[in-house]
Amino acid sequence: xxxxxxxxxxxxxxxxxxxxxxxxxxxxxxxxxxxxxxxxxxxxxxxxxxxxxxxxxxxxxxxxxxxxxxxxxxxxxxxxxxxxxxxxxxxxxxxxxxxxxxxxxxxxxxxxxxxxxxxxxxxxxxxxxxxxxxxxxxxxxxxxxxxxxxxxxxxxxxxxxxxxxxxxxxxxxxxxxxxxxxxxxxxxxxxxxxxxxxxxxxxxxxxxxxxxxxxxxxxxxxxxxxxxxxxxxxxxxxxxxxxxxxxxxxxxxxx
Amino acid sequence: xxxxxxxxxxxxxxxxxxxxxxxxxxxxxxxxxxxxxxxxxxxxxxxxxxxxxxxxxxxxxxxxxxxxxxxxxxxxxxxxxxxxxxxxxxxxxxxxxxxxxxxxxxxxxxxxxxxxxxxxxxxxxxxxxxxxxxxxxxxxxxxxxxxxxxxxxxxxxxxxxxxxxxxxxxxxxxxxxxxxxxxxxxxxxxxxxxxxxxxxxxxxxxxxxxxxxxxxxxxxxxxxxxxxxxxxxxxxxxxxxx
Numbered sequence: 180x181x182x183x184x185x186x187x188x189x190x191x192x193x194x195x196x197x198x199x200x201x202x203x204x205x206x207x208x209x210x211x212x213x214x215x216x217x218x219x220x221x222x223x224x225x226x227x228x229x230x231x232x233x234x235x236x237x238x239x240x241x242x243x244x245x246x247x248x249x250x251x252x253x254x255x256x257x258x259x260x261x262x263x264x265x266x267x268x269x270x271x272x273x274x275x276x277x278x279x280x281x282x283x284x285x286x287x288x289x290x291x292x293x294x295x296x297x298x299x300x301x302x303x304x305x306x307x308x309x310x311x312x313x314x315x316x317x318x319x320x321x322x323x324x325x326x327x328x329x330x331x332x333x334x335x336x337x338x339x340x341x342x343x344x345x346x347x348x349x350x351x352x353x354x355x356x357x358x359x360x361x362x363x364x365x366x367x368x369x370x371x372x373x374x375x376x377x378x379x380x381x382x383x384x385x386x387x388x389x390x391x392x393x394x395x396x397x398x399x400x401x402x403x404x405x406x407x408x409x410x411x412x413x414x415x416x417x418x419x420x421x422x423x424x425x426x427x428x429x430x431x432x433x434x
Numbered sequence: 435x436x437x438x439x440x441x442x443x444x445x446x447x448x449x450x451x452x453x454x455x456x457x458x459x460x461x462x463x464x465x466x467x468x469x470x471x472x473x474x475x476x477x478x479x480x481x482x483x484x485x486x487x488x489x490x491x492x493x494x495x496x497x498x499x500x501x502x503x504x505x506x507x508x509x510x511x512x513x514x515x516x517x518x519x520x521x522x523x524x525x526x527x528x529x530x531x532x533x534x535x536x537x538x539x540x541x542x543x544x545x546x547x548x549x550x551x552x553x554x555x556x557x558x559x560x561x562x563x564x565x566x567x568x569x570x571x572x573x574x575x576x577x578x579x580x581x582x583x584x585x586x587x588x589x590x591x592x593x594x595x596x597x598x599x600x601x602x603x604x605x606x607x608x609x610x611x612x613x614x615x616x617x618x619x620x621x622x623x624x625x626x627x628x629x630x631x632x633x634x635x636x637x638x639x640x641x642x643x644x645x646x647x648x649x650x651x652x653x654x655x656x657x658x659x660x661x662x663x664x665x666x667x668x669x670x671x672x673x674x675x676x
Contacts, residue, residue: 182473189469194576200458205568207451208561216554218443223558227537235533236563243566260462262567265521270494276603278483286596293470298487300463305488307456309495310519331672332665336497338626339664341610342633343657359608367616377613385605392601396594
């Protein structure tokens with residue numbers, strides 16, 4: 180069976196499984212407080228919940244919508260699990276991008292879709308296992324993990340992740356990275372309060388990086404085209420010169 | 435109250451939901467691996483992607499476990515375990531739980547003030563506020579990806595889409611590093627910046643060893659390894675300098 184036909188079948192089935200499992204997970208997440216409430220003998224106060232939703236929930240709703248539209252192209256069908264298991268920025272996106280690089284898959288290809296799903300599922304499973312083991316061993320682990328010596332380590336998980344990723348991606352794309360890095364640094368220096376909304380600042384920073392990448396991409400394509408034209412012109416001159424020699428040589432030059 | 439929140443029925447409800455999500459992950463993982471083999475992807479590379487994703491996820495997961503510990507003092511252990519195993523993140527859960535606690539009349543999120551009604555309301559709000567990514571996935575994931583032409587012959591790879599994705603990721607990383615620089619100039623906290631530099635340097639060594647010295651297997655552990663070096667530098671600085 181053709182690769183694309185097989186992938187289309189696989190993809191359609193993955194979407195169906197994704198939709199069903201996400202729906203079930205959603206129902207379970209929303210009804211869990213009611214199940215626990217039934218056991219405790221008190222149901223959620225929906226009026227209080229609605230008031231709290233207006234004060235903090237709306238911001239998170241907007242953030243979720245923005246996240247969905249920005250990150251779904253990176254996650255592919257793996258997005259179903261990514262949105263069930265969360266931690267997109269600090270785990271799922273870097274994980275999918277890194278796995279894509281290991282396999283050498285290009286965005287939008289079946290290979291990219293498959294490896295993204297594979298890496299996100301693996302990452303989610305590891306988190307679930309680590310947390311399950313951690314909860315099982317909570318009593319002996321708690322003093323170790325919360326010891327003052329290790330506190331700075333766990334406070335800096337994200338800088339450690341982004342430092343490693345920065346080297347990996349900046350070294351090959353320095354021209355694209357310089358301007359957003361400079362702009363963001365300047366913005367955060369001039370308006371320190373922006374650190375409270377770092378995740379929202381990803382949108383303008385990403386837009387700047389994409390804009391610069393587009394300019395370089397256009398320039399590169401233009402250069403390629405002019406190189407191609409130059410080569411054709413060169414070949415034509417060579418073939419004109421070759422005409423005078425022999426017909427066999429002429430065919431070889433044109434080839 | 436805390437004893438009730440840590441009781442077997444609550445563990446059973448939360449553990450059951452987590453088990454369901456774990457099963458979903460296993461299904462997606464196996465299907466993706468098999469599909470990869472079927473379309474002719476290299477088995478070794480697929481395995482390397484799995485190992486890399488797994489090793490890289492361990493450290494952030496321990497960080498998430500700390501979030502469970504932090505919230506368990508007021509909400510019991512099973513509920514934060516469920517929330518942080520699935521869609522939640524500590525900064526989100528803590529903020530929403532605090533807002534809900536205020537609305538049910540608690541002065542702060544604490545075990546001493548927790549009531550059964552207060553808990554179920556807080557838990558409900560924590561579930562609702564961040565569910566929209568899932569809702570959108572159910573209704574729009576397929577349509578959205580189809581519109582982008584993902585996985586079709588048209589999207590044969592390369593092109594600007596690939597460059598745009600890398601650029602978006604560079605924008606993401608730049609934002610965070612910019613925030614650490616801003617944080618340093620405003621509060622003098624230079625440790626996150628040091629961690630960025632050390633883990634970046636460690637990554638450079640890992641890449642050198644895997645690309646130039648023939649230790650290709652190191653690539654799977656390069657992110658996790660770099661993170662350990664970066665985090666260790668934060669510990670060392672705190673012990674010896676601060």
